[in-house]
Amino acid sequence: MKGYTGKILDIDLSSGRTGLYDGITDEDRRLFLGGRFLSTRILWDELKHGTEPLSPENILVVMTSPLTATGAPSSSRYDISAKSPLTGAIGHSNSGGDFGIHLKRAGWDGIVVRGRAASPVYIEIEEDDVRIRDAAPIWGMDTQKVQEALGRGGKMVIGPAGENLVKYAIVMSQERSHGRTGLGAVMGSKNLKAIVTRGNRKMELHDPEGFRAHVKQWMERLKNHPATGDFAPRYGTSGFLQILSDRNVMPTKNFNYGTYEDAWKINGQTLASKHLVKNSGCVSCPIRCGRVVRVDGKEVKGPELETLILLGSNLMCNDLEAIIKWNYELDLLGLDTITTGDVLGFAAELNEKGLWQNGIAFGKTDNLSELFRDIAYRRGIGDELAEGVRHLSRKYGGADFAPHVKGLEMAAYEPRGAVGHALGYATANRGGCHLDGGYVVYFEVNGPVTLKPRHHRSKPGWVVFNQNLLAAVSAGGNCIFSSWTSLHPLLFKLQERKILSAVVSLLMTYSWWSIDSLVKLPPFLLRIHLPQLPHTKAIELATGMKMDLGRYMQVGERGFNLERLYNLREGLTGRDDCLPKRFTDVPLVPGKKKTRVFLEKMLPKYYRLRGWGRDGVPGKGRLKKLGLMDFAAPWLETMKIRGRDAGQP
Secondary structure (H helix, E strand, C coil), X not given: CCCCCCCEEEEECCCCEEEECCCCCHHHHHHHCCHHHHHHHHHHHHCCCCCCCCCCCCCEEEECCCCCCCCCCCCCCEEEEEECCCCCCEEEEEECCCHHHHHXXXXXXXXXXEXXXXXXXXXXXXXXXXXXXXXXXXXXXXXXXHHHHCCCCEEEECCHHHHCCCCCECEEECCEEECCCCHHHHHHHCCEXXXXXXXXXXXXXXXXXXXXXXXXXXXXXXXXXXXHHHHHHHHHHHHHHHHHHHCCCCCECCCCECCCCCHHHHCHHHHHHHCCCEEECCCCCCCCCEEEEEECCEEEECCCHHHHHHCCHHHCCCCHHHHHHHHHHHHHHCECHHHHHHHHHHHHHHHHCCCCCCCCCCCCCCCHHHHHHHHHCCCCCHHHHCCCHHHHHHHHCXXXXXXXXXXXXXXXXXXXXXXHHHXXXXXXXXXXXXXXXXXXXXXXXXXXXXXXXXCCCCHHHHHHHHHHHHHHHHHHCCCHHHHHHHCCHHHHHHHHCHHHHHHHHHHHHHCHHHHHHXXXXXXXXXXXXXXXXXXXXXXXXXXXXXXXXHHHHHHHHHHHHHHHHHHHHCCCCHHHCCCCHHHHHCCCCCXXXXXXXXXXXXXXXXXXXXXXXXXXXXXXHHHHHHCCHHHHCCCHHHHHHHHHHCCCC
């Protein structure tokens, strides 16, 4: 099949053996496309139930997608997956660094890494020449220095946090991070400091001429669209910060509140006017949403929305220069900025309530740089903080206000202000993730026209649809920002006309039955390519496989269900599709009972739309339609038993 190299590298660090992984077929590529879903397919086959995430038995899968290295817009992204040490569930993380492009140019679709080296090593891939090299000279280096030391090529590396098995350690490629689920710790547990790859091979495409013409049109669409051609380049993700605060959806003081009075001091507009040096972006992406700022005279990557909020309002800090500096320091150490902000906010509230005297306080920022280093090196109190929010809540209490789902700390959106997004948090396979959750907040708060943010009945269908769509975009190898063009440019002009905008909002909200119907449509009724979603035609032209909107959405649904099956097999159940009581029991606006998340009203409908039972276990009928019965059959009865009798707090 074109668009793929057809080869996956298999490396056993315990024995030093390298070879080909032969467990993936063209049928698997048709079913799962690439990225996180091909990775999950491998994890399902290779990992035994109950595998300890930081043991040699866990495997790390690096996987590209069919559009990687083809020149398609926003297609430099690649995935890393493993069983997560932070959650014990499926762990995957997507990045826009250049490693995936270099890997495919070296002739490989992906890498499976097994075992544990006896001493620190790194892997060097020069097309078919694969070597495991001594990493003693680079062990201990920060993520920037180690990339410089490794020279040319694509690099993915860990910092001190990964070496010391911090549960939310990241993997870096250039200045882009695999930030979530602690996959840097998995690399560290294998004594694997880095992977570097080089090659000059070009991808073979099914229809090169047609593909180039399609990509040219796609690029123009992105450049001319108000979201991807104006807003994102102008402000990046941080441009949404102020509207989140204005609409009571900005986590403040460990998610106690949704509005921060000093939001204007740390928002994207202030960042752009006072600190932006220039724009940057991923390879082959015309959007250029990345921020370049200065820290200590160096031009470095600026903070994204999540970092500005969770190290800002969440900690009651309005010092933008400090947040910019912390963002850089955390990247060098190899720590996830989202989880770090949540951990410190939760620790500050534990301290404030007298549950754990730890010296961390809201508004106290003079010691944070040193505290980051303590976490990365597991020194003193940092050893506790390195375990994450769920561990701290189990040891010191505060589970009702511990901001995590399934063990993964929540992203920077207050759930009570956008209940569809809250449902996405609760049902996301990797935990409290805004992207796996479907990023429904874009349709509730910060998009051009929005649903009523607290209308519960309309949200399950939107969540299912968005989860499937964004999952397919990821599997195909694109950034989710490339999907913004699915909204017509005229909708962005409605923002200036409040009455028309309000009418459209009501229509979107109360026509919820239409999105529910769309979710349930059989794929053969959607045998079309939408100009607003050029991804499907690009995949067809690149690979030669039949791809259209129906098949594309089914890829997202199929992969999402396979991840669900993996989690069920590992002991998670429908009872884990939950939120802390702060969000379900405590109103965001005091005295207004409707400003909490009525999760119990949304989950049953969400399960029905997905074809799952009341226990959250996918039904046989849905699994057969998705072609997943061969995976699930030996486990279905066990999963149902666990769904009734088990569950994690």
